[in-house]
Amino acid sequence: MRLYRTQQGPYLLNENLYYRVEGTSWDALITREDLHDYCRSIVDRGDRTKCFPSDSILAPIESQEVWAAGVTYYRSRSARIEESKDAGGGDFYDRVYSAIRPELFFKATGPRVVGPNAKVKIRSDATWSVPEPEMTLLISPKGTILGYTIGNDMSSRDIEGENPLYLPQAKVYDGSCALGPCIFLSPDSLPALTRIEIQIVRNGETAFSGSTSLSELKRDPKTLVSFLFRDNSFPHGCFLMTGTGVVPPDSFTLASGDEVRIVIEPIGTLANVVA
Ligand code: DO4
Ligand code: MG
The missing domain is CATH 3.90.850.10 (Fumarylacetoacetase-like, C-terminal domain)
Incomplete structure (x- = not known):
């Protein structure tokens, strides 16, 4: 699984399919001890979305x-x-x-x-x-x-x-x-x-x-x-x-x-x- 920070918010990419990660700041998301399992549960829920524009990708960092x-x-x-x-x-x-x-x-x-x-x-x-x-x-x-x-x-x-x-x-x-x-x-x-x-x-x-x-x-x-x-x-x-x-x-x-x-x-x- 790949996790992207974009201008539209966080997205997951898994096996060529995209998923939005809703309702969280980047800081709150990437400091979760259970980050992998949490993202896996979003993918498993299966609510796919369209790909984000490639020029909207941001550095994957906020307060770190x-x-x-x-x-x-x-x-x-x-x-x-x-x-x-x-x-x-x-x-x-x-x-x-x-x-x-x-x-x-x-x-x-x-x-x-x-x-x-x-x-x-x-x-x-x-x-x-x-x-x-x-x-x-x-x-x-x-x-x-x-x-x-x-x-x-x-x-x-x-x-x-x-x-x-x-x-x-x-x-x-x-x-x-x-x-x-x-x-x-x-x-x-x-x-x-x-x-x-x-x-x-x-x-x-x-x-x-x-x-x-x-x-x-x-x-x-x-x-x-x-x-x-x-x-x-x-x-x-x-x-x-x-x-x-x-x-x-x-x-x-x-x-x-x-x-x-x-x-x-x-x-x-x-x-x-x-x-
Ligand atoms: O010792 C100076 C810096 C070394 C470094 O940045 C590296 O080995 O990647
Ligand atoms: Mg170096």
């Missing part, structure tokens, strides 16, 4: 915070060691890759997040910018993983590489976070073979493409959640991006007009153009 995990794939560890070497980056990325405590950082508030087909941004003071395609968890206020969406953790590699203490500036700015197109509701974990694919289209041609799979994710999502919820409460639930396993070559930087397309089946495609 977005957090992100870092250096959870070997590729991310290696890219970070390389980008920070002039700044004495040394071994701290390697250490965090192997440490018991993961890297977790604050990424965005709901109003800062853009949805499908909206514009993502690169910082005006950055010279080296990349998208980061990340499987993203929807987590209930009690810390239960309720569903999955696609995240783009837009990042300024030159700023982060100059000094790791600049990480919040490299990661948190207007248009730096995209989520969507929906929440894939599942009581089960996504299979390890789930692929995360990215394509960057420039002037109608592929400027970069790459992929990884969840089998490369070093951390168990439940362990990431347990660290995030240590001494931290989320009354509206939250989203957690689980890190990137695809980093373009060092010669690549995003440009205005590039289209970033991230595909994770069974969630769908998150497409955004760079402003």
Whole structure:
């Protein structure tokens, strides 16, 4: 089942059929501990409706915070060691890759997040910018993983590489976070073979493409959640991006007009153009 937030309200999509979710705010809906079963009961009732207009899809977030995990794939560890070497980056990325405590950082508030087909941004003071395609968890206020969406953790590699203490500036700015197109509701974990694919289209041609799979994710999502919820409460639930396993070559930087397309089946495609 896929749950969409649209300008017309929440909709469910199940086996090519659409169902409206009536009489609830998005916040009240996605913080339900029984979200999967509740949505299943709407589908089982069988009151089908017409499809919503595809340009009415919104980012699947309202009052939640977005957090992100870092250096959870070997590729991310290696890219970070390389980008920070002039700044004495040394071994701290390697250490965090192997440490018991993961890297977790604050990424965005709901109003800062853009949805499908909206514009993502690169910082005006950055010279080296990349998208980061990340499987993203929807987590209930009690810390239960309720569903999955696609995240783009837009990042300024030159700023982060100059000094790791600049990480919040490299990661948190207007248009730096995209989520969507929906929440894939599942009581089960996504299979390890789930692929995360990215394509960057420039002037109608592929400027970069790459992929990884969840089998490369070093951390168990439940362990990431347990660290995030240590001494931290989320009354509206939250989203957690689980890190990137695809980093373009060092010669690549995003440009205005590039289209970033991230595909994770069974969630769908998150497409955004760079402003
Ligand atoms: O350590 C810096 C950020 C890492 C990150 O965003 C990632 O690995 O996805
Ligand atoms: Mg990231």
